[in-house]
Amino acid sequence: MATVYETVIGLEVHVELATETKMFCGCPTAFGAPPNTQVCPVCLGLPGSLPVPNARAIAYALKAALALECEIDPECRWDRKNYHYPDLPKGYQITQYARPLARSGHLRFSITETNGDTVDREVRIRRLHMEEDTGKSTHEGLPGTSTGVDLNRAGVPLIEIVSEPDIRTPEEARVYLQALRTLLLYTGVSDVKMEEGSLRCDANVSVRPVGEDTLGVLVEIKNMNSFRSVQRALEFEVNRQVDLLQSGGRIVRETRHWDDRREITFSSRSKEEAHDYRYFPEPDLGPCDLTPAFVEQTRQSLPELPTAKCQRYISLGLSGYDASVLAMDPPLASFFDAMLRAGGAPRESAALLTVELLGRLNATGIAIHDPACRVTPSALAELQKLVADGTINGKIAKEVLDEMVQTGATARTVVENRGLRQVSDEGAILEAVRSVLTANPVEVADYRDGKEKLFGFLVGQVMKATRGKANPALVNAVLRRELQGRSE
Amino acid sequence: MLTKEQVRQVAALARVRASDDELTGYVAELGRILDHVARLQEVDTEGMPPTSRALEQRGILREDMPQVPLLRETVLANAPDERHGMFLVPRVVEE
Amino acid sequence: MELYESTVHGLQTRLAAGELSAEELAEAVLERIDHVEEDIHSFVYRRLREEVLAEARAVDASRMRGDALGPLAGIPIALKDNLNTRGLPTTCASAILEGYIAPYDATVVESLAQQQAVVIGKTNMDEFAMGSSTEHSAYHPTRNPWDVGRVPGGSSGGSAAAVAAGEAIAALGSDTGGSIRQPASFCGIVGLKPTYGRVSRYGLVAFASSLDQIGPLTRDVRDAAIVLGAIAGHDRRDATSNPGEVPDYLAGIESGCRGLRLGVPRQLLGEGVAAEVRSAVLAALDLLTELGADIEECSLPTLPHALDAYYVIAPAEASSNLARYDGVRFGHRTRGSQSYREMFERTRAEGFGPEVRRRIMLGTYALSAGYYDQYYGKAQQVRTRICREFELAFERYTALVSPTAPTTAFRFGERMADPLQMYVNDICTVPVNLAGLPAISLPCGFHDGLPIGLQIIGRPMDEATILTLAHAYEQAADLGRRRPPLSRVPMGNDREE
Incomplete structure (x- = not known):
């Protein structure tokens, strides 16, 4: 051997x-x-x-x-x-x-x-x-x-x-x-x-x-x-x-x-x-x-170093992988820390930064610390908070980010200017649900015959009718109630 | 005892070309001087730290402030050979 | 007295009083050089007459304007050729630096320029300051003004001979193991090696960095104090330079030696010291006693080994300091080599004289793998012992007194055959460099028409005390009037009595 x-x-x-x-x-x-x-x-x-x-x-x-x-x-x-x-x-x-x-x-x-x-x-x-x-x-x-x-x-x-x-x-x-x-x-x-x-x-x-x-x-x-x-x-x-x-x-x-x-x-x-x-x-x-x-004065002057940073991120709930990706990249970590300071929630901010923002920047070859990157940490943190407080939903957030990357506008400005605020008004959603049910009698009948996967299709139709702004959770609840109600 | 081979190695280390006769001369000359300085061994230096400078100045440093460099013309004025702003030397052969 | 034989302070009084112009003084010195240089060969480079006179006239103009002038303004001074001078050759009397024009001034050269001293030329020396006779110059030997068949000492032999022969009013030299004091002793003038770090080494071509110091060679002790005052002080470009204030060396120079306790190290007055030197030094000690000094014999038992330590340490440092002479950036290059290494080795074999090559070899060996501890390491430990013995002695004594050199000036060729014969000349001076102390040499007698030097060694940074002691002795002994038996310049206004 x-x-x-x-x-x-x-x-x-x-x-x-x-x-x-x-x-x-x-x-x-x-x-x-x-x-x-x-x-x-x-x-x-x-x-x-x-x-x-x-x-x-x-x-x-x-x-x-x-x-x-x-x-x-x-x-x-x-x-x-x-x-x-x-x-x-x-x-x-x-x-x-x-x-x-x-x-x-x-x-x-x-x-x-x-x-x-x-x-x-x-x-x-x-x-x-x-x-x-x-x-x-x-x-x-x-x-x-x-x-x-x-x-x-x-x-x-x-x-x-x-x-x-x-x-x-x-x-x-x-x-x-x-x-x-x-x-x-x-x-x-x-x-x-x-x-x-x-x-x-x-x-x-x-x-x-x-x-x-x-x-x-x-x-x-x-x-x-x-x-x-x-x-x-x-x-x-x-x-x-x-x-x-x-x-x-x-x-x-x-x-x-x-x-x-x-x-x-x-x-x-x-x-x-x-x-x-x-x-x-x-x-x-x-x-x-x-x-x-x-020596002590110099030690005090040291910034937080990668290992400590990584540990801190993990303690904030990030995965070891995400924590390490952020900590090993000083400009990225500094962006992330600024998001946290601006009140961003750790896990959601990390995802928004590493998946959404970096994905968009990589596609255009712009580095995070480049002046050409027009999204600031506080703007991205704001976007995360708009999702968290229900002002917009996750899907719309991606659309908002697209525009932020292109124009440098803040999340709130994009949402307001384009009227992308999430619709959580139950009356408005009920109206949309009812018109979808009325417009799709065949699908409704099939659903009631047991084709439950058509529920998703109907949700989609409601979202489409509200141009994506409807609160998805509310849509689900109202639709389910309406479908049940009509069957009785 | 200093050998001719040792002297040859020292000459190589010091980058001083020496003929065979010169090497022989060094064996005798350096040998005599080394015999003389070998009397150092008679001195008891048990526990003595070495002194590399008698009166030592500590902590003399310079601020990180740029100074104006020499003009290249001045730098190269003393050069035995130069080209394209560089000092020119015969090729370095890896030994 | 001829102008060219006068002292800095004597001339300065006359310059200040308007009895004399710097131009007249420069003329007198240049004329003296023309007259005796052929016999003495003090210089390796003389500045153009017109340049020197123009500088002197500028000093006169400055004085006419009423500018505040220092004690060296208008004084013709010679520089040892290992001090970098911008725009002038700096060769260290070596073929390897043939044609080299330094692009910068040594700090001491800057200081002299600020004081408006008039530099007249660069003086001969043993190549790279390695030697005690100035015979190891790539150019020519310098002759002793007291006997042109004898050496002026070394390595600052050119500076010493120039001052003794009236070719400069004062000069700067460098001292690594006695290279200011021993030629001063051989030429019957005053030579001062300051404390290590007292004078900036920036721009002094290094021989052994831990031992080298720049200092004055002058006609009397007062002049030594004046020149030291002009060149001493902290320099940010030399990390070994002492940041302490420079005292006024003239302030207490008249205060005499009454009550000072002086030690005479037995080891520096024993075997190897010529009888005539010994008796001159003993007579000097008697005179110092008469002047009120309290003199005792003392013992520094490791001093006999100082020479051994020195001849390991100095070559070791030199072997490294001289590695930069490679024919790449400046100086001599041997042509026709096929490789960098061949060029390098041939350039050095041709460019360095035998003594320099010998010391490079010696130093390389002392630092090489397997020999470091035995030679370099041991020498550094012995150095520690010597330093401690001096410290101990200075707890009891204000200063130590000895001969400067064991003999008077020797004949040309007498010591060239055997390097060790040359090295033993340094026995009284090298311990001082190893310990970094200040020391002065001044004339204390003559034998067969040749001067004998007395060495006074001081505590670290206490140049003032040895200057005071030397001044007291000089005034009492009154040997300063004696001048070398050179022909006089035939001038109309010969003032000699």
């Missing part, structure tokens, strides 16, 4: 912090500027220049660390990591090696299984530290044997978040990364865009026979540029490793790159011996104290 293998994955995630300026100098950090236009003596590594840390970058890193429930080092210290590459101007990267800003955190998220159940997962965070980004090298449009170096990105503040090897499937790796992205979006410390490189992910992958305690040979995977490619690359790599082991091969400790087009990982054939980073304390920077008061 073939051995069953277990996958062990740890992720190293780099996140660019959304500061105005770089980690150690005042250069702007805007994405996409022409090459070498956002540089100064410090980030160019010119002789004699010195780094001075950006206070906001430290505050942001701390915020992220607290969101990940990490233990915070009371002192923030810096080290140099020495290596050589043309896009590393000083020949060393200022980072935190011996004492990362934070350790021992957790990221909680839920994963939906194939049977539709959601399972709660927790991945431990080994460490979170700050460092500066490198520049970018390019070959495009340059003579064949040359590399071009743009240092605009050099010195942009990064946090590196290293997980424990707690992830067991490629899908889980993707969901972890998405959950991490959501969490950081909530904190506001980064725009976490994988396509712009403000969120980058490397993975350490190994496989081992189920039941084995020791880790298999680690392979590092780089160059995964989307959530999808993280999952695809890891699926490929796990299969490659298992196939290799099953065919009697050995796994080599190496770094492999993901090729998104060919959908394979390939060895970058780098000599591992070359990596001796000679870390030592950065002599140009003193420590900075993260006082308990500052």
